[in-house]
Amino acid sequence: MxxxxxxxxxxxxxxxxxxxxxVCILLIPIGWSIGYTFFSGSPISGFTFxxxxxxxxxxxxxxxxxxxxxxxxxxxxVTGGQIGLGLALALFYHFYLKRxxxxxxxxxxxxVVLPTVAVAAIFQKLFAIAPQYGVVNAxxxxxGLHSLVQPWLGRGQTAFWVLVIMDVxxxxxxYAVILYAGLIEIPAETIEAARLDGASGWALAQxxxxxxxxxxxxxxxxxxxxxxxxxxxxxxxxxxxxxGNATTPLTLYMYRAAFxxxxxxxxxxxxxxxxxxxxxxxxxxxxxxxxxV
Amino acid sequence: xxxxxxxxxxxxxxxxxMLAACGAPAAxxxxxxxxxxxxxxxxxxxxxxxxxxxxFLSVQAENEGYTKIVNLLTAEFxxxxxxxxxxxxxxxQTDLEQxxxxxxxxxxxxxxxxxxxxxxxxxxxxxxFVLDIEATFTELGIVDxxxxxxxxxxxxxxxxxxxxxxxxxxxxxxxxxxxIFAEQGIAVPQTWEELVAAAEKLHAAGIQxxxxxxxxxxxxxxxxxxxxxxKYGPDALERVAAGELKLTDPGFIEAAQAVQxxxxxxxxxxGVVTIDYATAVDLFVQGRAAMFYMGSWELRTFNDPTRNLIxxxxxxxxxxxxxxxxxxxxxxxxxxxxLTVSLGRAAYEANKPLAxxxxxxxxxRYGDRSMSELGAITGFKVENMPANTPQLTQMVQSQxxxxxxxxxxxxxxxxxxxxxxxxxxxxxxITGDMSAEEFMRALQAELDN
Numbered sequence: 001m002x003x004x005x006x007x008x009x010x011x012x013x014x015x016x017x018x019x020x021x022x023v024c025i026l027l028i029p030i031g032w033s034i035g036y037t038f039f040s041g042s043p044i045s046g047f048t049f050x051x052x053x054x055x056x057x058x059x060x061x062x063x064x065x066x067x068x069x070x071x072x073x074x075x076x077x078v079t080g081g082q083i084g085l086g087l088a089l090a091l092f093y094h095f096y097l098k099r100x101x102x103x104x105x106x107x108x109x110x111x112v113v114l115p116t117v118a119v120a121a122i123f124q125k126l127f128a129i130a131p132q133y134g135v136v137n138a139x140x141x142x143x144g145l146h147s148l149v150q151p152w153l154g155r156g157q158t159a160f161w162v163l164v165i166m167d168v169x170x171x172x173x174x175y176a177v178i179l180y181a182g183l184i185e186i187p188a189e190t191i192e193a194a195r196l197d198g199a200s201g202w203a204l205a206q207x208x209x210x211x212x213x214x215x216x217x218x219x220x221x222x223x224x225x226x227x228x229x230x231x232x233x234x235x236x237x238x239x240x241x242x243x244g245n246a247t248t249p250l251t252l253y254m255y256r257a258a259f260x261x262x263x264x265x266x267x268x269x270x271x272x273x274x275x276x277x278x279x280x281x282x283x284x285x286x287x288x289x290x291x292x293v
Numbered sequence: 294x295x296x297x298x299x300x301x302x303x304x305x306x307x308x309x310x311m312l313a314a315c316g317a318p319a320a321x322x323x324x325x326x327x328x329x330x331x332x333x334x335x336x337x338x339x340x341x342x343x344x345x346x347x348x349f350l351s352v353q354a355e356n357e358g359y360t361k362i363v364n365l366l367t368a369e370f371x372x373x374x375x376x377x378x379x380x381x382x383x384x385x386q387t388d389l390e391q392x393x394x395x396x397x398x399x400x401x402x403x404x405x406x407x408x409x410x411x412x413x414x415x416x417x418x419x420x421x422f423v424l425d426i427e428a429t430f431t432e433l434g435i436v437d438x439x440x441x442x443x444x445x446x447x448x449x450x451x452x453x454x455x456x457x458x459x460x461x462x463x464x465x466x467x468x469x470x471x472x473i474f475a476e477q478g479i480a481v482p483q484t485w486e487e488l489v490a491a492a493e494k495l496h497a498a499g500i501q502x503x504x505x506x507x508x509x510x511x512x513x514x515x516x517x518x519x520x521x522x523x524k525y526g527p528d529a530l531e532r533v534a535a536g537e538l539k540l541t542d543p544g545f546i547e548a549a550q551a552v553q554x555x556x557x558x559x560x561x562x563x564g565v566v567t568i569d570y571a572t573a574v575d576l577f578v579q580g581r582a583a584m585f586y587m588g589s590w591e592l593r594t595f596n597d598p599t600r601n602l603i604x605x606x607x608x609x610x611x612x613x614x615x616x617x618x619x620x621x622x623x624x625x626x627x628x629x630x631x632l633t634v635s636l637g638r639a640a641y642e643a644n645k646p647l648a649x650x651x652x653x654x655x656x657x658r659y660g661d662r663s664m665s666e667l668g669a670i671t672g673f674k675v676e677n678m679p680a681n682t683p684q685l686t687q688m689v690q691s692q693x694x695x696x697x698x699x700x701x702x703x704x705x706x707x708x709x710x711x712x713x714x715x716x717x718x719x720x721x722x723i724t725g726d727m728s729a730e731e732f733m734r735a736l737q738a739e740l741d742n
Contacts, residue, residue, distance in 0.1 A: 043398030045416050129564035131572055131581070151564030154507075154724060240508070243566045244721035259391045261710040262413060 030275075036268035047265070054269040063245060064270065067253040068277075074164065074249060075228040075281075081168035082224050083217065086175025091205065093176065094183045105180070109173035116170075120237030123166045127152035156246025159239050163247060167234055171227075175220050182216035183209070218289035222282055229278050250274045343647040344376025348403035348640065352386040352632065359460035359632075359671070362663050363405075366655045377647065390709070397422050402637035404648055408457040411450055412708035414635065418456050424636040426455040433653050438660065443672025446630045446699050449531075450706075457633025458656070459672020463588040464693050465515065465627040465702075468595070471609045473500060473583045481609065483623065485520070485551065485616045492560045495583050503555070504582035506573040507566035510716030511704070512586060513552060513723055515627070518703025519613040520548035523621035527700045533740075534706040540737040541730075549722060549729035551616075556723035566720040578602060586613075589670060589689045590631060596668060596683045605685045610692070626692070628699035630672050711739045 037054050041047040058064050089108060093101040111119060128134035129151045133141060140148040152158045186209065194208045210217075232251040235241060241248035241256075248256075250270060258267025347367070353360040364381060371377045382403070384392050393409045396402045402422060408414050417423045427444065430436040436444075443459035450457070467488075469481070474491075477498055482488040492502035505512045522529045524544040532538040539545075556565060562582065574594055577585035578601040594600050595608055612623050641648045660673030668686050670693065682690075704712040715736055721727035727735075 042413075042416075043394045044413060044420060044422070046420075124567075128567065130562055130568060131576060151567050154564045154566040154720075156726065242508075242717060242720050243724065244717050244726065246721075246726075256713060260713055261708075262390070262394065263710070 033268045034272055036265050037272055039265045040263070042262040042264055044262070050265060054265050057266065058269050058273065063248075063253065064250075064273075066245060067248050067250045068273075070160075070247065071229055071231070071249040071251075071274075071277075073160070074231060075225055077164045078167045078171075078228045078231075079221065079224040081164065082171045082175050082228075083220055085168060085172040086220065087179050087213075087217070089172060089176035090179035090183050091209070093180050105173075105177065109177060111170045112174045114170070116233040117237045119166060119170055120234060123162060123238060124153065127162050129154070153239055154243055156243060159243065159247050163235065163238055166238060167228070167231070170234070171224070175224065178220050179213065179216060182213050186212050215289070218285060222285045225281055225285065226278055229281065230274070250277075342376060343374055343644075343650040345644040345647045346378045346380065347647065347651055348380045348382070348405075350382045350384055350403045350406040351634075352384060352389055352407045354383060355381055358667070358669070359634075359659075359663065362659060362666060363655055365666070366658055366662060367651070370651055370654045374650070377651075393417075400639050402640060404637055404640040404651075405634050406637060408633040408635045410709045410712070411705065414450075414456050415452055417635075418451065418454060421638060423456055424638050424641055426458055426636065429636060429641075429652070430656070433649055433656075435653055435656050438656060438673050440660075440672050440674055442628065442693065442696065442699055443630050446628060446701075447633060447672070449699075449701065450630075457630065457635050459630035459633055460659075461590060461631025462670050462672040462693060463590050463629050463631050464689060464696060465586070465588040465629070466610055466612050467584050467586050468577065468591070469584045469609045469611065470577070470580060470582075470603055471607045472603065473580070474609070477583075481611045482614050484614045485523075488614045489555070492555065492558075492584075496558065496560055501562040501576070501582040502560040502584060503562075504568075504573045504576035504585045505561050505565055506568050506570045507561065507720055507723055508569045510719045511702070512570075512573065513556075513565075513719040514703045514715050516552045516555075516586060516613075517545075517548045517719070519627055519700070520551055520616055521545050521703075522625070522627075522700050523613065523616040523619040524548065526620040527625040527698045530701050530703065530706055540733045540740065545733050546729045549732045553722050553725065553729055557725050561723065565723060575600075588629065588631075589693075592668070592670075592683075592686055592689060595685055605683060608685060610688065624696070625698040625700050626696040627702065628693070628696060629702060629705075707740065710742075711736060714739050 036047075038050060038052070039047040040050040040053065093105055097104055124134075126134045127136050129137055129149070133149070136152065137149045140146070150158065152162050190212070191204070191208065194204055199207060230251055231249050232255070235247055235249055235252055239247045241252045245253075251274065254267050254270035254274065257263050257270055261267075349360075349363060349367070351360040351363075355361070355364050360381075360383075367379050371379050380403075384407075386407075389407055390409060390413065393402070393406065393413070396406075397417060397420075400422075409417060414423065418425070426447065427436060430439065439459065440462055443462045444455060446462075447455040447457050447459050473479075473495070474481070477491075477494055477500070479491045479494060480487075482491050495502040507513060518530060521544055524547065525532070525538060529538060529544075533540060555561065562568070562576070568576075573585070574587075574591060576582040578594060580603045595605050598604075601608075612626060615621060615623060636648075636652075656673065660671050660675050661677050663669045663671045663673070664675045664682065665677075665679045668683060670686065670690055675690075678687075678690075704715050707715065718727055718732050718735060722729065722732045
């Protein structure tokens with residue numbers, strides 16, 4: 001095999017088509033999009049060269065920074081919740097439920113297969129205040145906590161937490177399964193040996209299980225961060241980015257700039273920034289992984 | 294060596310083939326000048342039977358609203374002209390702007406399609422993508438079929454040129470529950486103070502004064518715009534567009550403040566920004582809110598006994614009230630032409646005889662057929678009013694006939710960015726998360742951009 005790949009001709013023939021497809025469907029559009037960042041206008045009015053104007057506007061655009069901050073906060077809390085609860089669930093499956101965990105695993109995994117729009121519709125009803133109280137407000141009303149009866153999705157602060165809860169609930173089963181797969185790969189002898197040395201409970205988890213689980217945890221972290229930084233569908237389905245722009249992430253802001261406001265250049269500039277942001281976060285995570293694994 | 298050359302040739306050929314396959318989307322940017330009219334097909338003589346292909350793109354389903362009427366009339370037209378092939382396509386409203394931009398950039402807009410947002414539509418006209426409706430209908434001899442008010446509305450939107458066919462003609466105002474008003478002893482409000490006093494009385498009695506969809510945003514900004522038009526006169530928003538007035542002027546801030554006050558007092562009910570459009574309608578037609586600001590397109594719900602539980606006879610209608618020290622009068626009504634449709638110039642010129650015959654056939658009959666089939670009021674004159682027209686529809690038709698000056702909605706002259714900002718920030722305004730000054734300042738800054 002090595003001899004075959006050392007032959008340049010064979011390498012070109014084997015890799016060439018794949019490389020060309022990759023260039024066509026990934027690199028050309030990225031290059032095209034970067035090109036747009038130096039233009040203003042739309043397909044109807046035509047494009048005019050604008051130099052670095054889009055970048056200058058972006059730096060001073062308060063709505064861009066609001067969206068950037070929202071995406072960051074959302075990524076921190078949702079990724080933290082997805083990985084943290086996923087890990088807790090994986091440990092729960094492995095050490096408490098053991099072989100009888102299949103049913104619970106399936107139930108916790110179930111939201112992953114539900115369409116986002118359906119999940120968002122469920123959460124809208126759960127947190128509704130009108131035309132009638134949703135379950136959450138009804139429970140608060142029932143137990144006399146009237147001050148907590150409120151339009152959860154109608155205020156920026158509370159809508160943010162509803163979104164976080166929804167997306168953690170939706171994906172924690174997925175990360176639990178991934179981490180569980182890592183957990184069952186840890187040799188039983190290692191854990192047995194640690195136990196014989198007197199490790200148990202939190203000490204066992206902290207000193208033996210979590211370090212051994214680190215490679216798969218880092219992979220899960222990168223998956224989750226990339227998903228949460230680029231969140232779009234759940235925000236659109238649950239809050240539409242509102243109230244106002246209080247729950248608008250960078251992706252939705254980019255979409256509106258390009259396709260609602262017809263500012264293709266500015267939308268592309270936001271997209272380039274988002275790509276760079278994801279790249280930097282992923283590189284940091286990889287770096288962290290290389291040091292620790 | 295020979296082997297290496299052969300393999301290089303193969304590789305280069307492969308690259309060329311792949312690039313050719315991928316090259317299509319990477320086309321040159323859109324034309325910046327008016328597109329050249331497409332080559333016309335064999336021009337038919339005046340007496341020849343028209344033939345060729347027609348295409349109508351709509352945001353409605355094929356058996357819904359004005360699309361249903363156009364499709365019905367087209368079916369008759371194609372039955373009489375077997376050489377004509379008719380194609381109908383439905384596009385979702387949310388992707389419309391994007392779709393129109395793509396079609397325009399490849400100069401393949403269909404003959405008839407939903408109008409783009411005001412700013413984009415004017416841009417399309419400037420670049421030769423769409424036709425002047427008034428000029429086209431004049432040439433076809435059917436311009437007198439258009440209701441003059443509707444024509445002036447679409448002309449006003451297109452900066453003096455009619456760029457959309459007024460498929461609907463709507464009047465807007467407050468619909469109210471007559472039974473609730475009578476029980477609470479409330480007279481129809483004529484002034485803003487009377488409206489606020491009525492709301493206060495209803496609220497105190499445990500009745501939600503207004504139903505509104507804050508999720509949509511526009512039902513709230515409509516009120517702000519109308520307050521300002523009552524303050525400065527019916528042309529207030531045109532004066533803003535012309536730069537004579539600023540949204541940061543005291544009257545506009547007073548308007549935003551007045552609507553915010555209604556929200557903060559809870560007159561729109563709890564969680565107004567989470568209420569979607571259908572829920573807002575239901576709150577009113579189920580008798581759970583006393584008033585509902587909306588356009589006459591909702592007659593379809595008011596005349597539907599399965600949805601309207603309070604009964605059509607219990608619904609009254611009044612104009613937006615006057616405001617203290619305002620220049621506006623109750624003779625000025627907020628009106629609009631609904632979802633208009635535009636005509637693609639290239640497709641029209643590609644087969645003018647067919648397009649002319651079809652447009653004449655459809656729009657000569659459109660007004661009457663819409664009224665008889667759907668009870669819908671359109672931007673076309675109704676020559677034969679059906680005997681079984683619902684009373685509420687007749688009342689609205691007579692209000693439209695009596696309206697003197699039509700007023701535009703708040704965002705009618707804004708571009709898409711300012712429209713979105715206005716409707717989104719209305720959610721923050723109504724909950725008190727943004728002050729009236731901030732609301733207007735942000736909007737004026739967007740307009741100045």
